[in-house]
Structure formats: C-alpha cells, structure tokens
Amino acid sequence: MLQLQLSDESLSADVLFKRVPSGYASSASILPPTPLLSSSSSRTKSAAPKPRWDLLYPDEPISIKIVPQRYLAPTETSWNHRIGWISVINTAGQIIYDPFVTYPKEDGLKKYFYNKRYDVVKEDLLFSNGARDGKEVERNLTKLLDGRTVVVHGGQSYSDSFYFYDEALGDSLVWDTQKLYSDMQNDGQPTLSTVSRLVLGRSIRGECDDTRRPDQDATTAMELYLLRFPYDREAKRKGFEESGMNALISKIASTKKHKLKKAKSSAHLPLIRPDSVPAVPKRPETSHGSCRPSSDPPEKGMNAAAQFALRLQRRHFADLGAHGQGRRGSQQDSSIHGTGRLSIMT
Template identity: 40%
Template sequence: MAPLGCRATQIFPRPDLFLPGEPASVDVEDQEMVFDDGSKNQHRIGRIAITNTIGQSGLDTYAAYGNEDGVRKKMPPERFMVAKSDLLIANGAQPARLVEKWVMELLKDRPVIFHDKTSDIKKFYHFDAAKFFKDHCTLIDTQELYSGLDGNKQPSLATCARLILGEEIQGMVHSPVEDSQTAMKLYLVDHPYDRATKLAEMKANGTYRKVGAFSMIYEQPKDTYKGKADKKTAFNTANPNNGSTKKRVRKLKQAQRDKATKFDVESESTHSTDDISTTTAGASATNGGITNNNITVESNTFNLTLGAGVSISNMSNYNFAPNSTGGGHPANHNTTSNGSTQTSTSSDKVPAPKKYRTKVDQYEAECVAANEKAKKI
C-alpha cells in the first residue's frame, strides 16, 4: 500500500495480475535532467504504470534517483503529476534501479503496448531497455497502428481515444495509469484477448501456475543489459570528479591527501640541502663566506678542505644557521690537521627549498595528475 499522500496507486509490482503471455500496456511520465555544463537535456522515468488487459494496475510507482553533481532535476508541468515531492523515498517513491528491474521482470516474454514507444524506451536510465525489449518482448506501438488518423502520421493518444474509442482522456491531468489503460483498449480493438477463456484453458491443461501477489523475483536475469554506454556512464566519463563517481576515485583522493600530509612533514623536518664545500688558502683568507676563526654555513653539512699551513684549530667557532638572521646551532665536529677535509653536521635540520611554493600548490598538482589518471579508468 502506498503511504499517505503518495499519488501512485501500486508502488510494488503485482505479477499475480498477469497471465503468462498476456499483453501488458506501459506508460511513462518523465523527469528531465539538466546538465550544468550545457549538454543537451535528457529524460528519465518519473512515474511509470503497467496495466493488464482488463485495466488492472500491476505497477504504478514513482522512481527516485540520487543527487548527482552537475545535474539538476527539472519537473514537467503539474498536470503530468510528477513533482519533486513525489520523487522522495519518504513519500513512496522506489529506487529507480529497482523500478527498472521490476518493469523488465513484469514485461518479460509477453506483448508490450506503448503509445510512442521510442520516446518511452529512451527514458530507461540504468539498463539497456531497447535491447531487453528486442530480446524478450513483442513491441506494439498504438501510434503506429493508427498512423494517419485525422491526417496525422503520429496522432496523440487523446486523439486516438476520441476518434477510435469515443472517450475523452487527459483532461486536467495526465495519469500514466489512464494512458496505459487507453493504449491497451486501442490495441484490443483489432487484437482481442479473452482473458477469462485463456485462464480456463490454462487451468484445464495444467499449465496455469498461480503466482503470489508479492512473489516478484527481484534478482535480474543473467543478461542484465548493462552493456550500453548509457547516459550516466557517458556523463561520468566526461566528468570524472562528478559526485556519482566518488566511490570509484575515493582511494585515489585519499592517496592525494596522504601525499600532501607527508609532504608537509618532510618539508618541515627531514629535507636537507646539498653539501657545501669550501677551500681556504690561509689563516687570514676569506673565501665563500668563511673568515678567520669563524665559519657561518646555511646548510646541514659542509666539507672544508684546508690549504697548506692552515689547521682546523684556527677556526674556533662554527655557526650553523637556517638563514642569515636566524641564529646559530652548535655543531658536531672533529679537529683535523691541515691538508685534509673536515666534515661537520649541524644538530638541527634545515628546511630545503620546496618544489612547490605552498602545500596548496602541491595538492593542486597532485589533483591534476589524479584527474588525468581517473579519466583513463
């Protein structure tokens, strides 16, 4: 039973209302997809109804689609009875993917009647409905059956109902149940189906198998018709950062964040500059920023090669600073006789020049690379 306020009349499928091989009629009212990137708008199921040959509704439900980045849902005029409130799970709408499975399960191996089948079949979003109907159903389009009526190659359902059935439909509102029932009546004009007689024959020859009211097998047949590059797949391929693909790239983005964090730590504590080597010619010589009795080096490690007659003992103070005004740090060093190389390392690490100006620059560069990789997935 539909929740209070739901305008759909049969939100769960009723396979027990259809005999094996009995024709079924389908009508779809759509919702529109508007793409922020300016792509052509597309349509998908808003509400769908399926009726049998005596007008009973085997399914009448709204389809709920999740929100997607870059896509806005546009509702048709109110007379089509598809509003945003109708498409909420809380108001009785069913997950769109499940609705499409129900539809294919109900319609499998039977004649299926549409009015303007091409338009309605395109509204299936998750599965390749065209391939399914071609493989498992006999499609009848009442618009084609009555082509040329009233001088129109594609007469409307209301026109066919008025001129063939003598009925007025689609007054103040468009109900998919009413439209589905009308399409079935138009089909039965030239293709009668005696349901009571068929049922009696099946019971007599033992081919009738009673189906429970809610015994629908929700599992899709082995051939699930996922092979087509449908609207969603095409959109996700063109927009790898779209919200609908977050699951696919979640690990990739986490790796980006991990790299950015690691970059910050290394920049602050573990990077070091290249070694600095300086050679002196004498005790009073000044060379490369080194003066007698004082050494100032903005580096972690330096190599000092002493010239003839110069001893490391002449250099009484080693001053290591991260910058020219940042103050010094005590050095670990050993006294070495002249003619050899002295190597000293400061007790504090000095940040190296960064490849990127800020961590934001680093992160943005990683994101660009990740996006390029995601497009190839």
C-alpha cells in the same frame, strides 16, 4: 505542424462509425468500464508501488505509459529524460505496477520533474513520499517486459528512458497505437486523445479537470490495441487454471511421497513390503524353532524395527503356556497364538 480540425458534425455517431476502419470491435465488449481515478489523498499518488505479479498471465500483453523526469549531466549541454512515473496495466485494465521513481544523487546532476497534465511535482520523487529506487524499478520492469507484447502510444523514446538497463525493451514486441491508427490524422501522428475520441468515443481526461493519470493513458492504448488484436483473457484464465490444477495435484502427490520417504529415512525404518518383512527368530523350545549360537546375540545385526519385533515376541511367548495356551485368560484366540508365531497387523 498540421492540426486536425473537428466540427460537431464530424463527431456525430454516423460520421464516427464511418471513420472507424473495418474490423474494429466495440471497446465495451473488450474491457469493462474503468472508473476515473483521482489523485490520492495519501502521501503518494502511486496505485501500485510494487509489482502485482498475481494479476498477470505469463503470455499476457501489457501497456505502459511513462511520465519522464528530466536531468542534465554536468558535462552535457542538453537535457535527457528517464522514468519519473510509470504505469503498467494488463488487458483487463488492472494496474500491475505504478511507481514514482527516484535515482541516486550525483554530483553536479540537475533534475527537473514537473508535468501539469499529470499533476506531478518534484516532491513526488522523494522516498518519504513513497517513491521507489530507480534500480529496483528498472529491474522489476525488465522482468515484466521480457518477451512480452508491450503496447505504447507515441513511445518512440521509451527505450531511452531506462537509466540502468539499456536493453529493457530489447526482447519485447512493441506495438505503437499511434502507428496503428495513423490514418486518424493527416500527418500520421494522432495524439492519444484524438484517437480515443474518434475510435472509442470518449475523452481520457478527468471529469473535473484537465489532469489525468498515466494508467488512464495505458488503459486507453490497451483498448485500442485489443480492437485490432483481441486477447481472450477468460479463455486464458480457464486454460491456466486447468493446467495449474493438474500441476498442483502432481506436485502435492510428489511432495507427500517425498515427505513420507524422508520421515521413514530419518527414523531408520524400512519400507514394509510383504516380501521384505524381517524374519523373526522362532522360540527355541518349539519344534519349528531354530536357535542362534549363544555367542551371537539375536539383536546383533538387526535394525530397530526387527529388534522391536523380537522384544514383542519374547513378551508374547512369556504369556503362553507349555502347549501354547494363554495364561491370562481363555478369551485369547488360539488361531493367532497357537502356532507360536507373531502376527503383525498393518
């Protein structure tokens, strides 16, 4: 296997600049500096055991890194792999999903999970230590990956890492940064560490030891992808906020209208319009009045609003004199009561 031998001179700033293919931008202009993450002191090293849907735009590319666990079925002679720890990050380097994964016990199935590079052991896959159920994780990943651009580095075997959902990556556009930067090494298969040193000018390892987290790998791969295919997240944010605000305003107006209509319907009250105000029977003693037959009570056939208006009118006429003048004080406005009609203020 060919190995790339790098001298101090080959890593100098001038040589590094010449080795970078044309059209690449500085990573500092793409992503803000991401602090190196150390192992958590809590019972789980997971930074996001449940998906952070709120940190992801609908069309935003994501980058994934899988630390596999190995298993040997009783009828098999070779070990297979499935997800042990997976990190999903967005274009801003934020962790969207970062669970440890445990799968149901199966008779005769052997499991192995140890990786010195990522400082993981089999105890990380216990429910008591924060691991999540494999079917739940793969179902969430299927929703996250569906129809998106997915960035990996050397992830040819990722499609085989799903134990329950074989086609989890079937509808995704997968970009492998190992192939994007294949010219960085003679054999066309540069490691992520190699590409990070040559293109980004930094190491992805921890400051204090040789271990690292999968989200650091995913973030580095995303930076390398964005150098070739920029994604203006700020413009996307403004566009989604603007369209989301317009949709929210329409939704609020529609909701208010629906609630008002529902409230009126539940109270059996009609919509009050100028041309549909219920007619109120006039006082029989007045010249303008019309009298219903005594066998037909005025309240019959009226809805609740009309009956209430009729009772209010009767009370009003009980307070009027023979010529329409008020009995309870001369301060009443004759322009309102003099006609013997009821005025409803809306």
